[in-house]
Amino acid sequence: MRHLPSFPDLRDFIAFLEARVSDPVLLRHEMTAVQLAALRAGGSALRFDAHDGPSMPVVTNLFGTRERVAAGLGLTLDQIPAFGDFLASLRSRQSPEGMRDALSRWPMLRAALAARPKLLRHGPVQEQVMPGLDALPVQTPWPEDAGPLITWPVVVTRPHDSKDGELARYYLGVYCAQVLGPDRLIRRWLAHRGGAAHHRTWQRAGEAMPVAIALRADPALLLGAALPLPEAVSELGFSGVLRGQRTDLVQARSVPLLVPARAEIVIEGWSHPDETAPEGPFGDHTGCYNAVEYFPVMRVSAITSRRDPLYLTTVRGRPPDKPSVIGEVFNTLALPVIRIQIPEVQDLWLPAAACSYRMAVVRIDKRFPGQARRVMMALWGMLPQFSNTKMIVVVDDDLDIRNWDDIAWALATRMDPARDVMVLDRTPIDYLDFASPLEGLAGKIGVDATTKIGSETSREWGREMRLDPAHAARAEALLARIAA
Template identity: 80%
Template sequence: MRSLPPFPDLRAFLAFAEARGDLARIAAPVSLRHEMTAVQLAALRRGGPVLRFDAHDGPPMPVVTNLFATRERVAAGLGLALDEIPAFGGFLASLRSPEPPEGMRDALSRWPVLRAALAARPRLSRHAASQEEVLPGLDRLPVQTPWPEDGGPLITWPVVMTRPHGSEAADHGRYNLGVYRAQVLGPDRLILRWLAHRGGAAHHRSWLRAGEPMPVAIALGADPALLLAAALPLPETVSELGFSGVLRGARTELAAARTVPLMVPARAEIVVEGWVHPGETAPEGPFGDHTGYYNAVEPFPVMRVSAVTCRRDPLYLTTVTGRPPDEPSVIGEVFNDLALPVIRSQIPEVRDLFLPPAACSYRMAVVRIDKAYPGQARRVMMALWGMLPQFCYTKMIVVVDGEIDIRNWDDVLWALSTRMDPARDVMLIDRTPMDYLDFASPREGLAGKIGIDATTKIGTETARDWGREMRLDPTHEARAAAILAEVVA
């Protein structure tokens, strides 16, 4: 599936970006407290390059930021050009609902998929680059404090690795990889903020029931395939660790951790190992989040760090989360395109779906459908809310007809103002699951949802004759363009 060469580690991807003129080295001294955030966001809003800070006021280690600050680099991290994303989304859809081959010829035509499945099997290594050196503690890492009112230094690009109680370290197919922010409390303590619906939290509950401490490993500066696999909304039956091999086009290299019963990425820049003990929590936050607001302070599990290993001359990878545009919202735009074939496989009348980045990437969805019968827009709304876990936090869905450009707000607003009656075409639902970071919700974790049917009303949806839309003859429009081309430069 890949059209780009494999990137076995972060350094290979950085070399790729630099060869394309897409990496800038910042020699000017920059503070890790707030100032680096300003530089990162200014570069991102200009569609700028990956940034490498070689001079800062933290421990001596280069800091890499804005790795996925453009859609093109997100696609490259998947091994693809941007225009190849829809086809890859089709592959993801086939993972959820695979069809049996229709004979040998069909089976042979699927060889790229079979080869990708083989690449998903990790390879064990006895000598891990990520374990070449040992750091005495977390205070040797140049961890940012991104926003002025943040509660402390925050690790923002950790790939947190866990497994359920009752599994073995070798059961890497049962591992969960998640990107959860981690507050640094001291040289040997972290707070892991995983929400209740995430895989890491589910594993934590299994260890709590057994009354035993849970082993945890955190990869910092992982290769782009591992980073994006940890962030992708994969089916629960698909291992992020294994799927990173599909993205990379090469098997994931793992090695035994030094102090916990887990396998860890052999080519990460830094690996943090430790234990989460039953009932041990600490107040996390406040921290600026993707909503553009600071979170409230809440208790989350504490990880006692037992080892910090790294490569020789390691790089520290970080990012900033804030009101869009930010790096997560750029990644979300690409993931939007990846998710569309999955959605269409379940709801065939959906032609396109847009999660506006300005709406925190998932709080609002605009959906374009081929409408065929009364009530269809409402059926689509309810199907979306119940289809993927990510959509349970989408509090507004607007459904429009097939000719509306859902990425053009002039088109969407025209449909809302001419095809929607507030009393008839608005569906309200109360007390549904919601991201507790949504301060507009009346209760933490519970909020309403609104669905707006901005489609043309047909059949029993209306008792009136619908107006006829005004359109010019296409031949006249073409003639007008030709005439204007001669007189207007």
């Protein structure tokens, strides 16, 4: 079902998209301004050939539009819903019903084969060795940032009781990394994410954890690592499904890990059990600076790269920014998976203005009393990422959930604050949410703005006023003739 070509590495994708900036630009703050201006104007991906850092081209704004996020998957934007259905079908474990059904599932079988990574003896990412982190043109995005920040790293980890060949147990996550010096950096990872869980297993064993950071991987690996996948789904395997080709891996030079062979740069190193350092403050996707906190230090043991590598960067800020654009596409991809587990959900919207995940508006096919609350609780427990969604509004299937006027009307006419608001206290929340009274713990609110049925109300419900569609069509025709 792919329409556009597959992009096995970043260079193929950039050649498909890029526009070059030849004027010199400062890595501190000025490059941020150019990126945001381009993103908010819906501009193309940018390649900076002249800047005040080490001599290496800087690429940014790859996923600045929904169309380019889709292109990274080899699809046009209108193919994203069908691709979401296809990904959801891969999760189904139903047996085929006869030979015809088995043959109809051939695309799924081919996708499963593409999900199996391929081990290479040599990879392009190991063509040369770099001296240290100071050889990278790392941005300092915002004026009060603590220092240079690597913003698009794909961090590769595995638990202590695993071997480097057990790829199903690997975890890939996108964690920003503060550069402390030529051989040290800090990774900021959240306690509920896979990388932090792996780190705890090495801490309990009292051993240093091997870590690899792939910089500038292909778009399928970048997007696969950023997707909110269930814990049992391998990001390495899933990226093969997205790409339509197997993921090429190679043995790291100095740590017992397999790393993406077609990345531009790989940073290898070790995190010792009790070595931490203060990270931040840094500007974040909330539009505010985060607090200074302690996170694990990574001691760099090797940096390998392609010849003439490219450095990919991005910037985060109050939406619209890159995460919010990617989030819009991921919203569409995730909907079929959500509907498998919560069938009454017809549509779900994570407004970009609410930081792409802190608020959800859900449209349901309501059939019984209490159903809206059931949906709220199911969503909060479905994926770890939904634990950071602090407000859910549920509406009926006659409304457009992407229309704020429809949402406001439902809240004003179908919701009673004393009856239809569910408030939870001391639940897990994004530690970056400075509005929460306790770090990592906060309240959640669910609002039932659906029509009340059965035991939900003791009075007659209001009947909505609607004109005969024929009269409405006649009115439009008359007005069109007058305007002409």
